[in-house]
Amino acid sequence: MEGQVTIIAATAIAVGLILAAAGLGSALGWGLITSKTIEGITRQPEMRAQLMTNTFIFAGLMESFPFIVLALAMWFVFANPFLAGITG
Template identity: 65%
Template sequence: MTPELITELYASTALIVGIILAAAGFASALGWALICSKYLEGIARQPEMRPLLMVQMLITGGLMEAFPFIVLGISMWFIFANPFIGAAEMAIKSIGG
């Protein structure tokens, strides 16, 4: 395996991980926006439900916040324990290179 191929695999992985993290951050922000808008809409319809709606909003928001951290963990696995390097080595050995 040439150093250029290894460098290209790491660079491609880093680029894709960046795109994935950006998408996760955007999805989380969009989710928070939807959660908060529905919370305000619920308060506007039934003001007496405000405490119950706030608890539900915060629980759902906490779950929404967990999503980018899960994606971050998976992304770090791709960066530090890159499975594509081993797969590329096996593929090159199987073709006889």
């Protein structure tokens, strides 16, 4: 029983770190996407439409990243593969 509690506690900490890293990575990605778009528009205003189209495409990709990581983290929470190795 003690081993199972240890694995569950370690999994909870790991899931918290995974979700924090996903949030930080997504925030940094959003910041880079928008800053480079604004920078490109200020350099070449005539390219605004094309830059905005690319921004929305990349923003959609960036938005999907935390959800994929969330799904992986929830797999560890609800179907923890490390608990299968404990006999007792």
